[in-house]
Amino acid sequence: MTDQTEFPDNDDIHAAELVLGLASDDDRTAGRRRMATDPTFAAHVVFWQERLAAMADSIDPVAPPARLKQRMLAQVFPAKRVSILERVWLWQGISVAALLFAGYLGVQLLTINTQPNQQPAVLAAQLVSDTGPLQVLAVIEPVSHEIALRRIAGEARADRSLELWAILPGQAPISLGVLPDSETARILVPAALRSQAAQFTLAITDEPLGGSPTGGPTGDVLAAGPMTTL
Known part of the structure; x- marks a missing residue:
């Protein structure tokens, strides 16, 4: 010294x-x-x-009071506003094609969100399979409550349909609809399920043409993935 x-x-x-x-x-x-x-x-x-x-x-x-600690942290590390577009683009672990779609969707969300001070939560899921080629990106738009889907790889089997399901903890799968043959689709989340969307695990099953005849999944699960908040 x-x-x-x-x-x-x-x-x-x-x-x-x-x-x-x-x-x-x-x-x-x-x-x-x-x-x-x-x-x-x-x-x-x-x-x-x-x-x-x-x-x-x-x-x-x-130990400082929680409010004081939060105030100090906010002063030292001010929160950076992150746009919906940035949150979608920074989501890790998805393919280039999925990023392109997510970036496009982010632009659409920015145009929908007319109040710039709001930061609505964006939910996304990548539905994949360990055994098959099907891969689908799903993003729930926070304003319209629609699931925007893009099929990145794979397709329905001959004379069969792809059906989308929402699975909540401890509940039976709920059908959200049969997916069209096109690479992109939009499906409205039922009003009763919107508050629980963050808990969804989305799954796609192989079903007869037109969808499951029983109201529940009857075929193989071709792809699945949990919702993630961006």
């Missing part, structure tokens, strides 16, 4: 005041600037930090 007697009196006093929090706002700002350019003055500050740190050893730590 540097000997205190090596320091000029004024610099030593200013450094001590800075460490103790006794300096005025202007002096504190000037002192921090000087620390960045004056190694000698920075050594003064380090000397007093080391010398005074021992005074706190006998003080029991006190």
